[in-house]
Amino acid sequence: MAKTSDTCRKCVLDSATPGISINEDTGLCQFCEHFTSLSQEKIKEYGTRMDSLLKSPPENGKYDVIFALSGGVDSSYMLHRIKREYPHLKILAVQFDNGFISDTALENAQKFCALTKSTYMRLSLDQEALQVTFSKAANSFNAYPGAAKYRASDICNTCISIIKQKIIELAIQTKAPFIIFAFSPGQTDAPFVTLSKPILVWMRKLFDQNLKAMGVTDREPYLIDAHLIQPGSYEHEVVIIHPFLIWNYDKTQFKKECIQQGWIDPNLKDQNSSNCLLNAFAIKNHLDKYHIHSYAYDLASLVRQGYMKREDALKKLTIQISDASNEEIKRKLKL
Amino acid sequence: MEEPRKDILDFLKKQGFLNEKTRLQDNDSLSETGVIDSITLLQLIDFLEEKYKVQIPVEMITPENFDTLAGISQSVIKLKNG
Numbered sequence A: 001m002a003k004t005s006d007t008c009r010k011c012v013l014d015s016a017t018p019g020i021s022i023n024e025d026t027g028l029c030q031f032c033e034h035f036t037s038l039s040q041e042k043i044k045e046y047g048t049r050m051d052s053l054l055k056s057p058p059e060n061g062k063y064d065v066i067f068a069l070s071g072g073v074d075s076s077y078m079l080h081r082i083k084r085e086y087p088h089l090k091i092l093a094v095q096f097d098n099g100f101i102s103d104t105a106l107e108n109a110q111k112f113c114a115l116t117k118s119t120y121m122r123l124s125l126d127q128e129a130l131q132v133t134f135s136k137a138a139n140s141f142n143a144y145p146g147a148a149k150y151r152a153s154d155i156c157n158t159c160i161s162i163i164k165q166k167i168i169e170l171a172i173q174t175k176a177p178f179i180i181f182a183f184s185p186g187q188t189d190a191p192f193v194t195l196s197k198p199i200l201v202w203m204r205k206l207f208d209q210n211l212k213a214m215g216v217t218d219r220e221p222y223l224i225d226a227h228l229i230q231p232g233s234y235e236h237e238v239v240i241i242h243p244f245l246i247w248n249y250d251k252t253q254f255k256k257e258c259i260q261q262g263w264i265d266p267n268l269k270d271q272n273s274s275n276c277l278l279n280a281f282a283i284k285n286h287l288d289k290y291h292i293h294s295y296a297y298d299l300a301s302l303v304r305q306g307y308m309k310r311e312d313a314l315k316k317l318t319i320q321i322s323d324a325s326n327e328e329i330k331r332k333l334k335l
Numbered sequence B: 001m002e003e004p005r006k007d008i009l010d011f012l013k014k015q016g017f018l019n020e021k022t023r024l025q026d027n028d029s030l031s032e033t034g035v036i037d038s039i040t041l042l043q044l045i046d047f048l049e050e051k052y053k054v055q056i057p058v059e060m061i062t063p064e065n066f067d068t069l070a071g072i073s074q075s076v077i078k079l080k081n082g
């Protein structure tokens, strides 16, 4: 019988996914073939840099940190740990209400803000417009070119891009020097990102193009306020920090600690999200369109770096979306 | 000095999202063709800084300088020649 596809013997990527090839001799995908792990010295160097930034933040404004809080395990754990390690930080924790976050996630976020004495902010945009935007993302094809398609589904890329744009906007408006995202080492490779004005203009332009390709006409509400980044505008520097690239990433441990602190498991039956009801639908939509599982690249990267067992990642890649919840999302998005 | 163009292409191939079939012209937009996104761009900058022992100032990282093979190559050469 002819072999139809191969799975990388180190991570979980599969040659059935367009763009992924498995070397017949080594049994490895192209990412594992070229992978070198981060040295301990390098991680230590990053840790020292994070300390020097967060131990004595420049006194710019009301907050030291704008924190992206979903209410899921990763960001709840991180908020708690950041505050434990850097208790002096004044944090504004922002939860983006995309219309599909679970009640438990809302509760968890507020609980962890109270616990860490962080200021809680629920960021809401026009819900009806947002639903139309998500349904446009669901119906779009190739709005996010190349690499982005492997990192997340079209729906999630849209949602996370909105969050990024709005959080950066908040940081500039409130003169906060730092932004913290709880991205896993599978989701990003850069522990620090210094946002210069040209980079912000570039990021804004790229997301504007993605939205345009999806057919979104009213794009301004989703983008950084253009006035804030025009020449002659703000002068202070904003740095994004991804602490999970410096600390050991151990999701099982994180969940345990979160639960000890009163975090409630919403039991969404979604293997990959503990906060967003749209996620499982978004994965299926992406898989149907491109034959790419939007978590495969992320999970493969965690396995490759030794943060997750291969069999656990493979388990997470089996989609579980009930017909009932699928239909409910479709109805909500008018698909 | 060896042309950085080849190193950039090799790097992008290693990153895995540029396959042998893609015909990339020197002035094609890397971000619009999806060859790089913001994460890959930052990795590429790290790689170039290490490889060519240069410090790439953030002000230099603009679409004009860093969105094409030609632009990135020239930027690196400019930095290297001081």
Ligand SMILES: [Zn+2]
Residues within 6 Å of the ligand: A008, A009, A010, A011, A012, A013, A028, A029, A030, A031, A032, A033, A300
């Ligand atoms: Zn692999």
